[in-house]
Amino acid sequence: MTLDSAAAPLEIDPLLDDPATRIVVCCGSGGVGKTTTAAALGVRAAERGRKVVVLTIDPARRLAQSMGIDSLDNTPRQVKGVGGPGELHAMMLDMKRTFDEIVEAHADPDRARAILENPFYQSLSAGFAGTQEYMAMEKLGQLRARDDWDLIIVDTPPSRSALDFLDAPKRLGSFLDGKFIRLLMAPAKMGGRAGMKFLNVGMSMMTGTLGKLLGGQFLRDVQTFITAMDTMFGGFRTRADATYRLLQAPGTAFLVVAAPERDALREAAYFVERLAAEEMPLAGLVLNRVHGSGAARLSAERARAAAENLEDSRIVDQEAGNAQGRGSAVPEGSSPEASETHEPPLEAPAPDESDASTLPAASAAPESVASVTTVEQLTAGLLRLHAERMQVLAREERTRDRFTALHPEVAVAEVPALPGDVHDLAGLRAIADRLAAGGTTS
Numbered sequence: 238m239t240l241d242s243a244a245a246p247l248e249i250d251p252l253l254d255d256p257a258t259r260i261v262v263c264c265g266s267g268g269v270g271k272t273t274t275a276a277a278l279g280v281r282a283a284e285r286g287r288k289v290v291v292l293t294i295d296p297a298r299r300l301a302q303s304m305g306i307d308s309l310d311n312t313p314r315q316v317k318g319v320g321g322p323g324e325l326h327a328m329m330l331d332m333k334r335t336f337d338e339i340v341e342a343h344a345d346p347d348r349a350r351a352i353l354e355n356p357f358y359q360s361l362s363a364g365f366a367g368t369q370e371y372m373a374m375e376k377l378g379q380l381r382a383r384d385d386w387d388l389i390i391v392d393t394p395p396s397r398s399a400l401d402f403l404d405a406p407k408r409l410g411s412f413l414d415g416k417f418i419r420l421l422m423a424p425a426k427m428g429g430r431a432g433m434k435f436l437n438v439g440m441s442m443m444t445g446t447l448g449k450l451l452g453g454q455f456l457r458d459v460q461t462f463i464t465a466m467d468t469m470f471g472g473f474r475t476r477a478d479a480t481y482r483l484l485q486a487p488g489t490a491f492l493v494v495a496a497p498e499r500d501a502l503r504e505a506a507y508f509v510e511r512l513a514a515e516e517m518p519l520a521g522l523v524l525n526r527v528h529g530s531g532a533a534r535l536s537a538e539r540a541r542a543a544a545e546n547l548e549d550s551r552i553v554d555q556e557a558g559n560a561q562g563r564g565s566a567v568p569e570g571s572s573p574e575a576s577e578t579h580e581p582p583l584e585a586p587a588p589d590e591s592d593a594s595t596l597p598a599a600s601a602a603p604e605s606v607a608s609v610t611t612v613e614q615l616t617a618g619l620l621r622l623h624a625e626r627m628q629v630l631a632r633e634e635r636t637r638d639r640f641t642a643l644h645p646e647v648a649v650a651e652v653p654a655l656p657g658d659v660h661d662l663a664g665l666r667a668i669a670d671r672l673a674a675g676g677t678t679s
């Protein structure tokens with residue numbers, strides 16, 4: 238399948254080679270191939286000479302193993318087996334560890350310990366909605382600040398919606414230094430011990446009512462948490478905003494990954510519009526797992542017609558073949574009625590008598606008949622499969638064309654559906670080759 242002229246092909250190699258490209262973000266809805274695309278781009282960019290780090294999120298275990306990032310330690314590790322002049326480093330985002338590091342970096346040791354040990358903090362850091370997205374952005378900010386790599390490729394969390402990646406950090410940021418916390422913090426911010434006392438009074442009053450519902454210990458935990466986090470307030474929002482600006486910078490390129498299916502492409506279209514609204518630079522759309530066919534010249538209709546023809550002629554042949562087969566196996570009989578008169582060992586099995594015990598004695602004739610019909614059946618079956626595949630191709634093409642009609646400005650690269658999962662460097666290279674070949678999948 239070749240892209241028609243409406244969609245510009247997405248040129249992956251110039252993007253990866255350009256020293257001005259510093260961050261590539263792979264986003265898209267759940268399960269479309271974001272992690273695979275990010276890793277494949279990492280391998281390719283490194284083999285073309287760049288020093289790359291790939292920040293993956295929840296990679297499949299086998300893929301992580303083959304990249305040597307099987308253990309979660311939140312530090313980039315160099316990937317062995319990557320050829321060429323560049324280097325590939327990869328890491329898996331450890332959400333909780335990233336959160337802990339922020340606390341350690343921004344609070345004195347005693348406070349940091351108080352926060353880290355606090356159960357309220359522990360549940361927040363382990364999986365508050367949006368924490369993963371927020372932490373991915375945090376980590377990106379940290380990696381960029383170190384300036385150790387000339388290209389950072391970012392995978393995004395397996396959210397239902399691609400938009401979550403942009404929305405969640407802001408939501409979490411505004412929760413952390415938003416109204417709720419400000420309200421609880423207000424007395425403490427009045428200053429010093431008086432404030433703390435006031436906070437404690439407020440807390441103990443709240444404990445009276447809420448404590449019955451939630452338990453006094455819980456409220457004390459919240460209180461300690463909030464008091465200890467005092468130094469960090471404002472920081473979360475500020476850093477989320479800073480990373481947001483990083484995403485808008487000219488050195489950043491977003492790749493939207495989507496499957497050639499209606500819902501995925503609708504989601505991709507929303508995301509494209511949102512990126513434009515946020516003034517974030519979109520490099521293009523990666524249409525992943527596109528189906529192709531080496532025999533695309535044979536249309537679905539013609540394949541189906543040919544299958545029908547074969548099946549029609551098979552019925553005719555089978556009738557002739559059956560008569561012939563019985564003729565040779567049972568020389569004196571030409572009809573089942575006639576054969577029934579013969580003694581058991583010679584009797585050709587009638588259709589309702591294909592019992593295993595009768596087969597060894599009289600297998601020659603039915604088998605030769607079966608092999609004739611099997612070839613034809615098989616051919617007809619293959620033609621029907623081909624027809625179905627051509628229909629899938631046509632549907633994918635229509636879906637893609639609808640997207641292109643809506644967003645003709647978006648460059649597109651297609652990656653075919655490979656026969657198996659992608660879990661090693663060879664598989665990643667295969668994906669990267671197809672990505673770089675861009676507009677063609679056949």
Ligand SMILES: Nc1ncnc2c1ncn2[C@@H]1O[C@H](COP(=O)(O)OP(=O)(O)OP(=O)(O)O)[C@@H](O)[C@H]1O
Pocket residue numbers: 266267268269270271272273274294295297393394395396525526527652653654655656657658659660668
């Ligand atoms: N072009 C392809 N051909 C064959 N298999 C593919 C292709 N792209 C991805 N896969 C496989 O599809 C599965 C999902 O891919 P991947 O994990 O990259 O998706 P994801 O978008 O990161 O998912 P999640 O949203 O859960 O993070 C994996 O098993 C991967 O090996």
Ligand SMILES: [Mg+2]
Pocket residue numbers: 271272273294295296392393394395
């Ligand atoms: Mg993933």
